[in-house]
């Protein structure tokens with residue numbers, strides 16, 4: 001009996017280890033234009049894309065453009081220009097509703113209620129934290145220069161270049177790998 005118990009414990013340990021090893025995880029601490037944290041966005045990589053858990057507070061109510069930008073740098077918090085443009089392949093145009101889009105980093109708008117808090121899960125099937133074969137590719141979120149979530153002041157119309165008319169950058173979060 002003791003031997004059986006030991007074996008089953010060992011199996012459980014092996015299963016949970018392999019599940020973790022196949023699920024790269026990351027998190028972004030999101031800051032506003034004052035440089036203060038307004039919450040975080042966690043990311044888990046699945047077999048065909050990434051699952052994002054957005055949990056933010058103190059945002060202005062309304063509809064806000066929401067993207068992943070191609071450089072993981074939110075240090076210039078008064079305008080967040082260091083994060084550069086959207087994560088994209090060279091032939092992609094911006095916009096979830098654009099016939100020549102979308103870019104890899106395009107996401108649906110964040111719609112913030114009056115209390116300023118928003119919590120949602122989102123899934124993007126074209127994005128990866130790290131590539132499945134282990135090589136770092138330009139479009140992967142944890143590539144050499146990283147990437148960052150960006151929230152804009154205005155709605156993204158999902159068509160207009162280059163950012164759907166979403167205006168100023170009001171919150172930014174560098175995507176950082178969580179060590180497992």
Ligand SMILES: [Cu+2]
Pocket residue numbers: 065066067068069086150152163
């Ligand atoms: Cu953007």
